[in-house]
Amino acid sequence: MSSSFGTLFRVTTFGESHGQGVGAVIDGCPPKTPLDETDIQPQLDRRRPAQSKLTTTRKEADRVSILSGVQNGKTLGTPIALLVKNKDQRPADYDQMRSVPRPSHADYTYQMKYGIRASSGGGRSSARETVGRVAAGAVAEKILSERYGIEIVAWVSAVYTIEAPSPDLAGISRQEVDRSAVRCPDLQAAEKMQAAIVEAQEAGDSVGGIITCVCRNIPAGLGEPVFNKIEALLAQAMLSIPATKGFEIGSGFAGSRMRGSAHNDVFIKKGAHLGTRTNYSGGVQGGISNGEPLIFRVAFKPPATISMPQKTVDFEGNDTVLEAKGRHDPCVVPRAVPIVESMAALVLTDLALQQKMRENETV
Ligand SMILES: Cc1cc2nc3c(=O)[nH]c(=O)nc-3n(C[C@H](O)[C@H](O)[C@H](O)COP(=O)(O)O)c2cc1C
Numbered sequence: 066m067s068s069s070f071g072t073l074f075r076v077t078t079f080g081e082s083h084g085q086g087v088g089a090v091i092d093g094c095p096p097k098t099p100l101d102e103t104d105i106q107p108q109l110d111r112r113r114p115a116q117s118k119l120t121t122t123r124k125e126a127d128r129v130s131i132l133s134g135v136q137n138g139k140t141l142g143t144p145i146a147l148l149v150k151n152k153d154q155r156p157a158d159y160d161q162m163r164s165v166p167r168p169s170h171a172d173y174t175y176q177m178k179y180g181i182r183a184s185s186g187g188g189r190s191s192a193r194e195t196v197g198r199v200a201a202g203a204v205a206e207k208i209l210s211e212r213y214g215i216e217i218v219a220w221v222s223a224v225y226t227i228e229a230p231s232p233d234l235a236g237i238s239r240q241e242v243d244r245s246a247v248r249c250p251d252l253q254a255a256e257k258m259q260a261a262i263v264e265a266q267e268a269g270d271s272v273g274g275i276i277t278c279v280c281r282n283i284p285a286g287l288g289e290p291v292f293n294k295i296e297a298l299l300a301q302a303m304l305s306i307p308a309t310k311g312f313e314i315g316s317g318f319a320g321s322r323m324r325g326s327a328h329n330d331v332f333i334k335k336g337a338h339l340g341t342r343t344n345y346s347g348g349v350q351g352g353i354s355n356g357e358p359l360i361f362r363v364a365f366k367p368p369a370t371i372s373m374p375q376k377t378v379d380f381e382g383n384d385t386v387l388e389a390k391g392r393h394d395p396c397v398v399p400r401a402v403p404i405v406e407s408m409a410a411l412v413l414t415d416l417a418l419q420q421k422m423r424e425n426e427t428v
Pocket of ligand 1: 369
């Protein structure tokens with residue numbers, strides 16, 4: 066079951082980096098939802114490789130086809146299969162890496178687990194697998210925006226040691242995020258981040274970064290305590306993205322350095338409901354959304370495949386020097402922005418459907 070995610074809105078991704086194609090099957094999408102490829106393609110375009118000099122140069126158009134579950138522009142309630150064909154594989158780039166596991170990549174662990182692994186391209190451990198997540202996430206987003214007016218916007222808030230100031234969380238839009246190739250809405254910080262990525266790339270190296278995400282117009286009541294708390298599912302969703310190393314919600318680790326009197330989110334009346342004056346909770350209390358925006362951060366490591374020579378050993382334990390060939394991302398965060406948004410959409414759609422079911426039961 067390791068390639069499936071969700072309870073009622075259940076997504077299974079398939080495909081290897083150098084196989085024929087990648088994609089997803091969604092089971093449990095509500096019927097009569099308007100849907101066609103144009104709802105999905107824009108997010109795939111934002112995830113696509115070779116968007117700028119900051120990303121891998123692998124050339125993939127990533128055109129999505131809806132194979133099933135949709136007729137005359139409406140979902141049928143049956144499984145929706147989404148397919149993107151692979152085009153630009155170069156297995157020869159992986160010749161040396163067949164006998165030498167890349168340090169901090171997944172070659173060694175996949176081999177140990179399965180006793181076999183995809184002969185090139187990293188197989189399922191490649192970020193190519195996330196095409197299916199982004200395609201399915203776009204369908205989830207359509208449901209969230211049509212039924213609840215939910216908006217999800219993620220951006221790059223740090224690269225290497227460069228941190229950007231927080232944008233206006235109530236207003237930040239994807240258009241603002243996409244004004245820079247690095248996807249940081251603060252253009253001064255974006256310039257410094259881009260320079261850091263290019264500098265690392267030119268040295269045959271790589272750098273990490275942080276993505277921050279805000280989800281607005283979330284109704285109070287989403288989340289299934291105690292094990293499927295909304296933050297627990299978000300953490301699982303985010304930490305399943307390749308190269309992630311950390312997840313924080315609301316005040317996160319910094320909250321541990323505050324006093325309760327400063328950290329408490331005092332209630333105030335907001336329209337027909339209660340809201341909070343501050344949002345250190347990140348929109349969640351007791352594992353249930355409280356109606357305030359969800360706000361969380363995801364840390365990404367510097368990608369493992371670097372062209373700088375590295376002293377290591379081959380699968381037999383013999384000393385060797387690995388100089389990775391091929392086209393690789395010097396920093397993953399600019400392309401990971403739509404992946405974070407998509408995984409958030411999958412979690413929220415699944416929880417919204419579960420809450421709807423509960424409300425129907427209790428009427
Ligand atoms: C958008 C994106 C692009 C990535 N590109 C690369 C890459 O070009 N080279 C690489 O070594 N890792 C890349 N990764 C990360 C690897 O897939 C990942 O590090 C590897 O599967 C090992 O898993 P782990 O880092 O989660 O332990 C990328 C990740 C994402 C999210």
